[in-house]
Amino acid sequence: MKIGVITYPGTLDDRDAQRAIRLAGGTPVPLWHDDDDLKKVDAVVLPGGFSYGDYLRCGAIAAKAPATKEVIRLAAKGLPVLGICNGFQVLVESHLLPGGLIRNEKQHFICRDQKLRVENNETAWTSLFEKDQEILIPLKNGEGGYIATDDTLKMLEQENRIAFRYVENNPNGSMNDIAGITNERGNVVGLMPHPEHAVEAGFGPDTPTAMRSGIDGLLFFESVLKMVVNS
């Protein structure tokens, strides 16, 4: 099962995403932004970081890369795509997902262990979660405030396209506490928090029982692997 991970100049969490795929039982395939060959992967992750320095707007320059254009083409045919943090911003700038992401309400970059509720467990990347399951994964961003027009918000709510919502604390001022959304078909998912940083005991968020032992992020990658196997 091959899952591609795109590296743009300035991408940072690409190796973490590759590790997560490996730990979930898949084969990570590194993809380069400047290459429109996606190497026949079964799914793609757009990882976190600061592609092109996040200058102009986060994800705006990366949205024009050859690899992104190919992702846009194949996503329309159902290729599972997960955008994490900067990857989410790229998806939004590419119009694969609606809305936009703006500077955190408090103006600062914020890194914390964040509780989320899984609102939609019918996407390619969430099928192994229970609906309404609460999970804990790290969040780290400077521009993670999700915004959209009233119409878009209404549509997202009505069509059950909000994939994750922040629980207990809305860290960046996102509208409707939105942490992540999906496209209509459920193959493209974007979220600000980082599942790939909660996949290995010892290096994830603290849990009530042990330091840094949270691995709730693993299910994202296991979900897509299961779906690919089944199809």
Added chain:
Amino acid sequence: MKLFNSKKLEPSGVDTTDNASTEPDKEQPWQELGLKQDEYEEIKNILGRRPTSSELAMYSVMWSEHCSYKSSKIYLRQFGEKVTPEMKKYLMVGMGENAGVVDIGEGLAVTFKVESHNHPSFIEPFQGAATGVGGIVRDILSMGARPIAIMDQLRFGAPNHPDTARVVHGVVDGISFYGNCLGLPNIGGETVFDSVYQGNPLVNALSIGSMKHEDLKLAKASNPGDLVILFGARTGADGIGGVSVLASETFESTGPTKRPAVQVGDPFAEKVLIECCLELFHAGVVAGIQDLGGAGISCATSELASNGGKGMRVQLKNVLLRDESLTPEEILMSESQERMCAVVPKKRLKEFESIVNKWEVEYSVLGDVIDEDRLYINWGHEEIVNVPPRTVAHDGPVYERPVAYPAYQNELNENSSAKLPRAKNATELATQLMQLIATPNQADKSWITAQYDKYVGGNTALSMPDDSGMIRVSEESGLGVALATDANGKYAYLNPYEGARLALAEAYRNVAVTGAVPRAVTNCLNFGSPENPEVMWQFKEATAGLADACLELGIPVTGGNVSFYNQSGDVAIYPTPVVGVLGVIDDVARRIPSGWQDDGNNIYLLGATYDELDGSAWAKDIHDHLGGQPPKVDLAKEKLLADLLHGASIQGLIESAHDLSEGGLGIAVLEASLRFNVGARIWLGDVLDRDGIDQTAALFSESQTRVLVSVGREDDVKFQALCDARGVPCLRIGVTDATSGLVEIKDIADLKLDDIRQGWSGVMSGLFD
């Protein structure tokens, strides 16, 4: 490739070596450039003529305090002299290189170093701090290592002073912006507020990198014919005379009166540069890479040549510029960020080009290495520099500055805290404890640390708020390193010799409590003006103290940095020797957290408590008093304690360990409880009896060599036996309690965890949001 044209062309108006001979008496601005009369004479001596304006520019920046270490050199030597062969066992590269390199086993090595960016961070806090991070990371990179983490050591003025918020916001934003964008987890640091740093905050940054032994690179140009290539960002007017001149000057007390060009950092460019350099190293197409920091091209060319014992020919017109109007002197001095200089064998040029092109990094060939002890720099067809490279890079002036025992010192040391009133009763003790945990210096620092990415890379095993940062180096074996830095300026002010030893002891202990074995030391010595004999005395004492202490503990100094002229007006900062200790841990899965999480574990206090309140947080923050002598430290015992912690952690006997430092046992108990929000029942009676101290001392004394550990009941007997066998004082003082939500200190108070947290966690946001 034609770099040099020997044909005689029209002169361009720049000052050439020919001019220097034909107009020997031309007035030169050596004084404005910070040179002293005898230094200028010495340059003339070396060259046998007056320097050209470009040569003058080079010598002036390279002979500045910041680049030449002219006032500190004679003292720093001790770090290389006070060592045993045993101490060098793991040292692959010692002092003098860009950063020291330490063998950590399994064929792996790490390199680490801490550096200051104090003055730029006062003038333009955001860019100053950001470029501080950028600079230290390039140092690590130049050794052939992949940077894997950073830390930051900060000293700010009084929290409620009107200018402090500007500096705090700018500095933290700058570190966050640059470090996060580089993808380097921030795994720890220090934050201290004291009005003594008001006009001169300290911003030190540390970086660590890892590599395989065979990947080690030294930046030198030793092969004649090799090409010298400048790559990365273009050269601009930013920071001309910046770092070096700034760091070598005293500030006016009124604030930033001078506003010299600061450097602007582009972390994205640096991230790309890191990946590009690592690919260049990996492909073996470079003989060496030198980072460009302070003194820019002047430094890179002369150091590469001098390190290689060879010479170099450079065509300065080939430097890619952001601003075409720059003069040759400015180009030589520019401190534009995100640049590197590579030495590349001619036949590898094609491969070099294809790698830098892949990363869209600009480059230009500046010249080549020659088999001659000269550095020639041309501006077009005209020669503007012709010097022996060693005289610029390494044989700068060395001073033995006058030293004087400070006039205030005796009075300061006699003014002991003994006269301060002790708490009269339980209520007062409890109030003081709650007051202390809510002072800016003891309070929760997550307002700062939450702005730093601690997850990126997926190898962070420990970070704030634990005592050390810890990072996994090998994913296969779990081999990793722990890092802690410390400095207590108050201690060092009271007694600089002891203060430096105490800084080392604390950092060493912070590493030991995680289960790692301390192996090497770095430092950043922040002091006032070296031209003040009293400051020089502090410096002399502190370096001696640190060197002696390293010898006692048996771990070597691998490198460091000196920052002088930290003062506003005539008032110097407290001497602030930041000491970093690196430890090795065979498997990071074995690491120990600083707080307890399980219910019903026994809590032990290791080490003895003396009545040592001079220089303490209690004296300063409760009674606004600073005087007397800092706590004593017996480093042999410190070593014994570290050995014990290591042994116990190997056997899996300890559930948590937290070192005692500022604020003493009281603060340590609260911190260990806050870590996982698990309470405790504590009794101090046995400590009072055994050590013959009162409750105030039991709670707030800052005696050294003490650690608070929690141990599962099943391991109790084993653990106590281990302490007895090693002769480490060990006293059971409590038990953890996961249900009560309280920290109960018998005979003193039952403190609600929620109340403690509220006092502790709201301080920074209350001040700066």
Added chain:
Amino acid sequence: MPKIIVEIMPKQDLLDPQGKAVSNSLHREGKKEITAVRIGKRIELHFDREITDQDLEMAKDQAANFLSNDVIEDVIAITKED
């Protein structure tokens, strides 16, 4: 040097946390007469030759599709300066 200047502003208050932070800070200093602050971008495109109508068209296109994001921003002006 000839340049085209593109001015971009965030769509509404809501989308401009930076502007809000600045206005809060001004209010803390008692500058209550300022009812709102909004922070946008001023982007200069430099040319080394005279600017043609074609260039302006190109700039318009870039302004709409790349330099701004119409979900959150408006291009409020595109002007030529010689």
Added chain:
Amino acid sequence: MPKIIVEIMPKQDLLDPQGKAVSNSLHREGKKEITAVRIGKRIELHFDREITDQDLEMAKDQAANFLSNDVIEDVIAITKED
């Protein structure tokens, strides 16, 4: 609604990484006629009443001492709009 507009650009001889990133991206798409891109700020101060000379003075002061950082930026224009 009356407003004062403050325009701020990064200093000419200092690095403007944002502008550089955008110009690189435009170059990759073949727009070589654009020799450089520089990105600055356009700040609007809104008022709910007419703007006085005093307001303009205040804006000048804020522009110099708060809205811009004269170490790295230049205030290039302060204009009134009704």
